[in-house]
Amino acid sequence: MKHYAGLDVSAKETSVCIVDENGKLCRQRKVVSHPEDLVAILSDPAFSLDRVGIEAGPLSQWLFEGLGKKLTSPRFALRRGTPKLSWMPRNRTKATETMPTASLT
Numbered sequence: 001m002k003h004y005a006g007l008d009v010s011a012k013e014t015s016v017c018i019v020d021e022n023g024k025l026c027r028q029r030k031v032v033s034h035p036e037d038l039v040a041i042l043s044d045p046a047f048s049l050d051r052v053g054i055e056a057g058p059l060s061q062w063l064f065e066g067l068g069k070k071l072t073s074p075r076f077a078l079r080r081g082t083p084k085l086s087w088m089p090r091n092r093t094k095a096t097e098t099m100p101t102a103s104l105t
Contacts, residue, residue, distance in 0.1 A: 002050040005042060005074070009033055009059050016041055018049075033059055035066025042071055049074040 001020055008015040011033060018027040026047065031037045042049060052067070052074045054060050064076060 001048060003047040005047075005049055005052045007038065007052065007054045007063070009055050009057050009063060011059065014038060014063070018047055021050075033063070035063055035070065038063065038067060039070040042067070042074070051075045051077060053077050 003021070003026060004019055006017045006019075008017075013030045014033045014037075016027070016029050016031060016038070017025070020026055027041075027044075029041060031041055042052065049071075052071075054064055054067075054076060068076060
């Protein structure tokens with residue numbers, strides 16, 4: 001089964017959301033915004049990552065390059081924010097913003 005990840009990047013923490021090909025939430029966590037910490041969660045053998053969406057921002061390029069060197073199988077996509085979706089919760093947080101990024105990746 002294919003899995004997709006969405007990363008919502010901020011200076012200190014990155015929210016990570018992993019969904020399966022049916023859109024079911026598989027994992028949602030916050031990790032330190034550093035390539036090594038993200039590689040640890042994204043390289044979990046329980047998930048067969050097909051694509052990873054990264055929110056475009058100041059740290060995105062650095063993370064993009066760091067992840068690309070360590071993770072060779074998934075395809076990466078930089079996104080400029082997350083489109084508004086009617087099903088998104090009104091109380092938006094970093095955690096709730098990663099779900100659509102993962103789903104649309």
